[in-house]
Amino acid sequence: MTAPLVIVGMSGGVDSSVAAWLLLQQGYEVQGLFMSNWDEDEDGYCTAAEDYQDARHVCEQLKIPLHKVSFAGEYRERVFSYFLEEYRHGRTPNPDVLCNREIKFGVCYDYARRLGAEWVATGHYARVEHDPSQSRAKLLRGLDPNKDQSYFLHAMPGEALAHTLFPIGDLQKSEVRRLAREQTLPVFDKKDSTGICFIGERPFAQFLETYLPAQPGQIETLEGRRVGEHRGLMYYTLGQRQGLGIGGRNDANEAPWYVADKDLARNVLIVVQGHDHPAMLRGEAWASQLAWVAGSAPAPRFDCTAKVRYRQPDQPCSVEVLADGGVHVRFHQPQRAVTPGQYVVFYVGEVCLGGGVVDRTA
Incomplete structure (x- = not known):
């Protein structure tokens, strides 16, 4: 009997690498798939080229094929355009949720199925409960409470969830690192990626201002007293403390300032003092x-x-x-x-x- 084919989304990181190894141990036929979603990196912040080489070395060691595909066009249309539009309207979007729904478990899932995959798998910290009698599955938290990623996966299409495996969802991050080290996977000590994939490690404001013109304005208290100037409402989020540029003032106490609201009509950032101010x-x-x-x-x-x-x-x-x-x-x-x-x-x-x-x- 032929083993079912599962295609694993290989990011070049330790989580997806261990996921692929675990599936091999469970008897699946395993192939890797590396996808790139961003094709602009004049400043050298994107790590896609390095990540692809890491994924290739892991797949060579595991003796599994690795496919490579770009969804940069789909990403720009379905995720990045929404990201910019939300910031343009003074909101704070989370593109990771949309990326999972539209790209990883959308066009990438469809691509894997066209390659003949019965299952797709990723290195997410989540679990899925399959019911053979139904076309849908249940999404469960990952067992590691510090790494659980179900928050980012909640909008997955139902069909994709029903054909998805999360091999490391039952493991703690420390166990994943240990397995990678024991199997001498070349990425066992690779640092976890952070932040939004298309921004990388570059300063967020620097990235955003290349796409959206900044509209500076006033910073005011709840009472309407002017206490500073902001660079543009899109650069701030509710609850933010850092980067307000409001130093010690003679007309205020020494408690730190926080963003409490945005007045879009007047282009005014409203701030209060104190982490737990009622206005927050x-x-x-x-x-x-x-x-x-x-x-x-x-x-x-x-x-x-x-x-x-x-x-x-x-x-x-x-x-x-x-x-x-x-x-x-x-x-x-x-x-x-x-x-x-x-x-x-x-x-x-x-x-x-x-x-x-x-x-x-x-």
């Missing part, structure tokens, strides 16, 4: 562009927990599904710096229900 807290949020892992919400109204940012501890809340398909979320405790453009993702225990984009708060 929100008890309600409205979200749209909902993606439910099961295909629909569990009920018109339900209780669950939610995250409004990656790594945030789960927050109890009540959710009401609205007539337009969006949701109204009421947090049991006020939440700090709930940010329009970011995702609110819902959970019941280990199961990820889905999520949507925060539009407004109260």
Whole structure:
């Protein structure tokens, strides 16, 4: 009997490398697929060329083929254009969620299936529970609470999730490193990538200003008192402390300043003093562009927990599904710096229900 073919998304990092090795141990026929999503790197910040060589060396050691494909056009159209549009409107997007939905488990998934893959796999820290009697699967948190990536995967298309494997989802990061070292994989001590893939390690403001013209304006307190100037609302996010340029002032105490709001109509950044200032807290949020892992919400109204940012501890809340398909979320405790453009993702225990984009708060 022929072993099922699984194509593993190889990033050149330790997680996908160990995922490929584990699948070989489990008896699958394994092939690697390296995708590039960004074709502009005049400043040398992109590591795609180096990552491809690392992926190639791992696949050579594992004796598996490696395919290489570029989805730069699709990425620019489906992810990057949305990223810029959100910043243009003063919001703070999370392109990783869209990249997973549109690229890794969208066009890349389709490409792998055309290559004959029965399964696709990645090095994400998440788990999937397959039900052979149904076309959909359940998305579960990864067992390592410090690395769980279900937040970024909640919008995966249902068909793709049903044919996806997350081989390292049951492991701690330390175990993944140990396995890579024991198997002498050449990337066993490679540093984890951070930040947004197309920005790399370059300064964020430097990157953004090459695509969007900055519109400087005033920084004001809640009372309307001017305390400084901002470089452009797109460079700031709610809850931000660093980079405000508000030094010690004779008319204020010494507590640090934080971004509390953006007045888009007046191009004004509103700041307050103190990490837990009441103006930073929100008890309600409205979200749209909902993606439910099961295909629909569990009920018109339900209780669950939610995250409004990656790594945030789960927050109890009540959710009401609205007539337009969006949701109204009421947090049991006020939440700090709930940010329009970011995702609110819902959970019941280990199961990820889905999520949507925060539009407004109260």
